[in-house]
Amino acid sequence: MGVADFNQIRRGEHLPERVATQIGKEISEGRIAPGDKLPTEHLLSKTFGVSRSVVREAIAQLRNEGLVETRQGVGAFATDMERRQSIRIEQDNLSDRVSFGSLFQLRLPLEIEAAGLAAIHHTPEDIARLDETLGRMSGAERWTNEGIIADLAFHRQVAAATQNEYFLMFLGFVAERIHLAINAARETAVLEEIVEITIAEHVAIRDAIASGDPSRARSAMRDHLVGAAARIDLSLDIF
Amino acid sequence: MGVADFNQIRRGEHLPERVATQIGKEISEGRIAPGDKLPTEHLLSKTFGVSRSVVREAIAQLRNEGLVETRQGVGAFATDMERRQSIRIEQDNLSDRVSFGSLFQLRLPLEIEAAGLAAIHHTPEDIARLDETLGRMSGAERWTNEGIIADLAFHRQVAAATQNEYFLMFLGFVAERIHLAINAARETAVLEEIVEITIAEHVAIRDAIASGDPSRARSAMRDHLVGAAARIDLSLDIF
DNA sequence: CCATATAAGGTTATCAGACAACCCTACAAG
DNA sequence: CTTGTAGGGTTGTCTGATAACCTTATATGG
Structure with missing residues (x-):
């Protein structure tokens, strides 16, 4: 004892x-x-x-x-x-790079699958919401705080478009943690993300989902995430 | 106000x-x-x-x-x-079939990706643990309580073999909820799952992971989950 | 006039001690 | 041997007080 x-x-x-x-x-x-x-x-x-x-x-x-x-x-x-009745992540844990990478690796299949499901199950309202959010993202030369929030909202809306409450719950949770960690990092070292590319990738995702083609949506989401990871110098296991 | x-x-x-x-x-x-x-x-x-x-x-x-x-x-x-800082699922919500199917749909990409990562990152100890668990599963003609626990343990060990703490956390959480829901359903209507098939699928997963081939591991896991879903009369969106 | 200190009041955070509700065990009474 | 009961221990709740902290208003000095 x-x-x-x-x-x-x-x-x-x-x-x-x-x-x-x-x-x-x-x-x-x-x-x-x-x-x-x-x-x-x-x-x-x-x-x-x-x-x-x-x-x-x-x-x-x-x-x-x-x-x-x-x-x-x-x-x-x-x-x-x-x-355990709940899942909990201490924000401190995400300060080290390994842990952050692990969470991003977890996010990858969830986002990709969500994009595919969204292509199948989205409603016209979902697409309208995505367009509205994309509008808020563009128009900025540099990353504004507004743009970052819109980015997060975009991914949430994709998750919502799956019509699967658990994708929204889990993905919203994971994406939020990742964004918080990125924001924290941004304060110390300004990351040079090219806005145009990021927005273009989001538009591609939106179009693929709207087209109703799941594999196209999955590819678009995969390209976006792999690109985003590369832009923040993160190496992932990709298949 | x-x-x-x-x-x-x-x-x-x-x-x-x-x-x-x-x-x-x-x-x-x-x-x-x-x-x-x-x-x-x-x-x-x-x-x-x-x-x-x-x-x-x-x-x-x-x-x-x-x-x-x-x-x-x-x-x-x-x-x-x-x-929200934590994820929480009320067990009651899983009683209805739609919600249960949604959670299973979420599990799919997580398990598949985990199998792929496990093929890359597993240690010899991980394989040994999988073998030990498989031993506990087999030998039974019908589904024993022991066998069900071993099944759950197997999936947890695959998640652990990714060496990614978040896969273990999320997958352990999701799989546990699903198993609880299945067990609850089992009390009312005895499901006829063929033990041999299920075990064979697990062995296939184990071998694929041990071989170090991620795409083979992913296929094996996918086949298992799709088969398991079919055996409990669940229709999923598959790509 | 303006900017900075300072004081006052409100709110959460923590502490301390008490009593209530409940559980378990042991022992006495039948 | 069974039942009842008393006792001690533990969590649940209550009460009141103090500390730490924030906001706002007021005063003070330039």
């Missing part, structure tokens, strides 16, 4: 978050096995050097993520990862 | 959960628009007739789900769905 050696937590920002992270780490790294009982809230609060409210909020978060279950009068118990 | 008419909450079970549900409903149904400020914790606690602790825990939950953001000294604000 490895007794999970916690560290005192240092102040700074959002204590419950950090407490939850530490406890969560103990669980996902196996030091607290599934089914094991967590220390009592009272003990945890003493261990971390924070109040019981903070510990409670941390445990509540873990319960939301499905990592622990609590039973009044008994205690809190770790559940195994397979039962 | 629609003033969000909350009701007093009745005791019974898990107050924060229900408070969060009510507030969350106000947001997702648009009565509290993105960017709007929520009532103060003090006011909410009076409105709901619960203590501030409960309100805080409820808001913390919404914050975890990404529906609200809080700024110390200012207030809590509703954010829009695009910014």
Whole structure:
């Protein structure tokens, strides 16, 4: 029964978050096995050097993520990862290049498949929305903040055009994370993306979807993503 | 400024959960628009007739789900769905066939791509784990509970063999949901899946990955999934 | 007049302590 | 042996207070 050696937590920002992270780490790294009982809230609060409210909020978060279950009068118990009710990505993790590349690699098949499905299932309204968004993207010489938001919206609308709620959910989530990471990187080193090319690629995607040809839509999306990856110096595994 | 008419909450079970549900409903149904400020914790606690602790825990939950953001000294604000920090699927939603099919459709490209990446990046240990799992699957005439668990484990191990943490995270999540839904369906109507075929398909996937040929691995996985979908009477959009 | 400090009030974040609700175990009573 | 009950432990909820922080208004100095 490895007794999970916690560290005192240092102040700074959002204590419950950090407490939850530490406890969560103990669980996902196996030091607290599934089914094991967590220390009592009272003990945890003493261990971390924070109040019981903070510990409670941390445990509540873990319960939301499905990592622990609590039973009044008994205690809190770790559940195994397979039962997780939600997916969560810490934004910090995306700062390193390997992790960012992994997420982009995940995005690739999702976007391509979404484009193909969109070609089949899109409605006239979907195409109209895409056109409206493309209008907002063009007209700018350099990347404006507006243009970046429109870019994100474009990809969301493609996902929506699949008429598949899960594509919208997952792709929206992944694309958002990637854009945030790119924006963060943009602050330090200004990336030289050629606006015209990017817009042209988007137009090609729109036309392919509108044509109703799934393989053409998939190709267009693939070309766009591979190009985008290359423009930010990212190497992917392509087939 | 629609003033969000909350009701007093009745005791019974898990107050924060229900408070969060009510507030969350106000947001997702648009009565509290993105960017709007929520009532103060003090006011909410009076409105709901619960203590501030409960309100805080409820808001913390919404914050975890990404529906609200809080700024110390200012207030809590509703954010829009695009910014959601986590993905969540209610198991109930998968009971209807359309939703289930949508999730399976999402799984398709993820699994196929994962098989391709696994063919490239797998380690000898990955192959050994796959073999061990295949051993647990075979030997049974009918589908045992053990066999189903092994099936799930096999797919998780393929995802792990990509050496891409996000494939493991997303695919593990999606596959788990699908298996749960299938199991639930199995209780009412016993599905006649031919064990031999399913196992043979898994072996084919394993061999393809071990061979290091991505396109062969992708084909094998695709055949398996398409076959599995057909066996449970599901029609997919295939390219 | 303008820009910068400073004070005031409101809000969230955290703390501390108490009581309620609930569960489990052990022990006593029948 | 079964049932009842008392006790201690744990989570759930309540209350009130203090700290940290933000916004706005006011004062101050140039």
